[in-house]
Amino acid sequence: MTQANPLLSRVAESVYWMARYIERAENVARFIDVNHNLTLDLPHGDHDQWQPIVDTTGDRDVFLKRFGHATRESVIQFLAFDAENPNSIHSCVLAARENARSVREIISSEMWQQINTLYLLITSESRRATPSSLPDFCYSVRMACHLFQGITDVTMSHNEPWHFMRLGRKLERADKTTRLLDVKYFILLPSVADVGTPYDDIQWTAVLKSVGGFEMYRKCFGRISPDRIVEFLLLDGQFPRALRYCIGVADQSLHAITRTHRGGFSCDSEQRMGLLRSEIDFTQVDSILAGGLHEFFDALQLKMNTIDECIRGDFFARQALAAGAA
Amino acid sequence: MQFSSYQTEGFYDEMFADDGRCRPHVQLVLDVIQSLSDGQLLRYKHAADRLLLQLGITFNVYGDTAGAERIFPFDLIPRIVPADEWDRIERGLKQRVHALNAFIDDIYHDQKILKDGAIPAGVVTSAVSYRPQCHGLNPPWRVWCHVTGTDLVRDRDGVYYVLEDNLRVPSGVSYVLENREVLKRIFPRVFEGLSVRPVNEYTGRLLEMLESIAPRPNGAPRVVVLTPGIYNSAYFEHSFLAQQMGVQLVEGRDLEVAGGDVFMRTTKGPERVDVIYRRVDDDFLDPEAFRADSVLGVPGLMAAYRAGRVALANAPGNGIADDKVIYAYVPDMIRYYEGAEPILPNVPTYLCWRDADRKYVLEHLHQLVVKSANESGGYGMLVGPHSTRQEQEEFALKIQDDPRNFIAQPTLALSRVPTIVDDHFEGRHVDLRPYVLCGKEIYVLPGGLTRVAMRRGSLVVNSSQGGGSKDTWVLAPSEEPQNGGQQQQS
Numbered sequence: 001m002t003q004a005n006p007l008l009s010r011v012a013e014s015v016y017w018m019a020r021y022i023e024r025a026e027n028v029a030r031f032i033d034v035n036h037n038l039t040l041d042l043p044h045g046d047h048d049q050w051q052p053i054v055d056t057t058g059d060r061d062v063f064l065k066r067f068g069h070a071t072r073e074s075v076i077q078f079l080a081f082d083a084e085n086p087n088s089i090h091s092c093v094l095a096a097r098e099n100a101r102s103v104r105e106i107i108s109s110e111m112w113q114q115i116n117t118l119y120l121l122i123t124s125e126s127r128r129a130t131p132s133s134l135p136d137f138c139y140s141v142r143m144a145c146h147l148f149q150g151i152t153d154v155t156m157s158h159n160e161p162w163h164f165m166r167l168g169r170k171l172e173r174a175d176k177t178t179r180l181l182d183v184k185y186f187i188l189l190p191s192v193a194d195v196g197t198p199y200d201d202i203q204w205t206a207v208l209k210s211v212g213g214f215e216m217y218r219k220c221f222g223r224i225s226p227d228r229i230v231e232f233l234l235l236d237g238q239f240p241r242a243l244r245y246c247i248g249v250a251d252q253s254l255h256a257i258t259r260t261h262r263g264g265f266s267c268d269s270e271q272r273m274g275l276l277r278s279e280i281d282f283t284q285v286d287s288i289l290a291g292g293l294h295e296f297f298d299a300l301q302l303k304m305n306t307i308d309e310c311i312r313g314d315f316f317a318r319q320a321l322a323a324g325a326a
Numbered sequence: 327m328q329f330s331s332y333q334t335e336g337f338y339d340e341m342f343a344d345d346g347r348c349r350p351h352v353q354l355v356l357d358v359i360q361s362l363s364d365g366q367l368l369r370y371k372h373a374a375d376r377l378l379l380q381l382g383i384t385f386n387v388y389g390d391t392a393g394a395e396r397i398f399p400f401d402l403i404p405r406i407v408p409a410d411e412w413d414r415i416e417r418g419l420k421q422r423v424h425a426l427n428a429f430i431d432d433i434y435h436d437q438k439i440l441k442d443g444a445i446p447a448g449v450v451t452s453a454v455s456y457r458p459q460c461h462g463l464n465p466p467w468r469v470w471c472h473v474t475g476t477d478l479v480r481d482r483d484g485v486y487y488v489l490e491d492n493l494r495v496p497s498g499v500s501y502v503l504e505n506r507e508v509l510k511r512i513f514p515r516v517f518e519g520l521s522v523r524p525v526n527e528y529t530g531r532l533l534e535m536l537e538s539i540a541p542r543p544n545g546a547p548r549v550v551v552l553t554p555g556i557y558n559s560a561y562f563e564h565s566f567l568a569q570q571m572g573v574q575l576v577e578g579r580d581l582e583v584a585g586g587d588v589f590m591r592t593t594k595g596p597e598r599v600d601v602i603y604r605r606v607d608d609d610f611l612d613p614e615a616f617r618a619d620s621v622l623g624v625p626g627l628m629a630a631y632r633a634g635r636v637a638l639a640n641a642p643g644n645g646i647a648d649d650k651v652i653y654a655y656v657p658d659m660i661r662y663y664e665g666a667e668p669i670l671p672n673v674p675t676y677l678c679w680r681d682a683d684r685k686y687v688l689e690h691l692h693q694l695v696v697k698s699a700n701e702s703g704g705y706g707m708l709v710g711p712h713s714t715r716q717e718q719e720e721f722a723l724k725i726q727d728d729p730r731n732f733i734a735q736p737t738l739a740l741s742r743v744p745t746i747v748d749d750h751f752e753g754r755h756v757d758l759r760p761y762v763l764c765g766k767e768i769y770v771l772p773g774g775l776t777r778v779a780m781r782r783g784s785l786v787v788n789s790s791q792g793g794g795s796k797d798t799w800v801l802a803p804s805e806e807p808q809n810g811g812q813q814q815q816s
Contacts, residue, residue: 006574006590006592006593006594007592007593007594008574008576008580008591008592008593009580009591009592009593010577010579010580012593098556101382101556101561101565102555104562104565104566104569105565105566105568105569105574105575109569112382113380113381113382116379116380116381117380120379120380160593257593315593
């Protein structure tokens, strides 16, 4: 990074959120797709599969208030196209584009074009009277998001705004992986009777597929086992959607932004991030399970929220300058 | 697509003479277009529309909530200006911008032109855009109009007239650059055999000019573009210019005045700013100096400017010469400051504050174009021949209520250029907005924005009123003597 090009706080905040929204849209599209696929494998009439998906995005209360009961149609409408739901794919893409529009001179033209292409895809789909095939739609959204990441990596200098984007993306990804695991583990674990049945395996496979991790898990652990899946999605250092990997990369970007040596810290966000990173680096899955997985997730949510607030305070907040500048 | 059934219908056509023969300088382009296979031009047109949408080259329309962004319709047939015509335009614009700068500087200093009676003083002090706060200011090189986008039109006789000066925050230059890029990408063959002067040096020239007005001559000055934000109709352009110049695009909330200097807020703390290319109107620039309710502005900015700590382009207060009543006096300014006759004439203008003019205007509303002195973008205007009885009566009341605020001009038969309409060509009325940069020297971009009234018969070319645009080619002077039968216009 060159000193010559300082980054506006407003711009840093916009690229951070732009990246988060794209990541969120991609995750929601994958959750819907995998769940749809899963319901086709389950015994007929098993409709309870859709509510948990809403729970993983953290919008349970809003959803129940508006739709009452989770059906395939209502959940897809709510998560994919609903303009009133700020976390729907539709809203995320609009918000990402709105942020991109305000930083168009910072990102590359190719990135802008791609985000615009994604936007046109979503708006034309929202206008359709009869939706096109759901798997096709989810696939297009995922690929458009992947393409955006790829374009970002090869057309934009890996400068300060790029690191803010990566920071946002990794924190969002860590959040989504852990929420999914939290919801699914809670639902799937009580059905001890099912352990070892084909349905149990199908359900756990779906968890892995929801974060695109089924094949990579197989290479690591082979057999489907809940504890190993928890270990893989939380503590794997190489799988790009695992909590530990995400936090590690987010920590790197934070240090690239402040140019503080890793292992030390120069601001609140670095300190909090460093604490979380070392905790995850040096823990074991057995001790997490012994303390209760749900308790672990609650504590984790709190820590991640604090990190987010610290980032806002350290880089985005518009403090009065008069003292510093005069 | 062929031109065989194309009609000029008595208007001045940029491509065809009255006898239906094409003008010599467009022959090559015409040959290329006519050689295309059936449907090819329409395929190019669709490809261009898709590209514009994908590139997100859009503008916002005020008061239109359904889909706030639209693409600016782009017609593939270029508007072509031969070298000798352009030479006259360029000299005329330089003369005009020079005189306008001298006028504004005079108004905010000794007001000699008013004392000598060349322009009535009341006309100046009654202008809404007159800024007493700007008295005594001395911008570098005494330049107040750094970026100008003069509107030119041609009447039935083919003569170029100045319609408006657009001195405050003229927009549209990004479309000039993007239209050229799109045409080169979609339809490269049309350029073959001609030497069209390039337009892409504009942003480099703009940056050079902005750096040249920096308050501290040493070191690398920090230049920024100040935008009202993403909901402004010209936001795309603000962002495009910042990107092409490699400078920061800032909003008012990104800036703060501290210790007399202007700073922008960054992730590493405050950074001093030297030159602001502001695309925010005077009124919203600084709530302490102008409108107190402005949330777009930067408190204390005018004080920093007045103290010479930061440069602003365009200079606040220059809107005085953009007033449509003052416009009528620009030929007098040119005579007064330049001691010469205007190279580019004004459109004849009736000033409603004069009793005789007002009487004439009120009696001929159905024939005239009436404009309010301070609006732009096609708002607040009456096109007489296309208006209803009721609209005329409403305007008559407005004029009687506030005569100073209205001018009227004859309805010009704007020149036309062949334009793709469905699957054939029809003539559509156009204007031309060239861009002039003024620092130590004056530079005129060889090209400009040709705006097209896309609706049949319409004379309103503004993008906010459904206008489109064309690529505008200025031909380089040819090195060999040209063919005999060339027709000389204007």
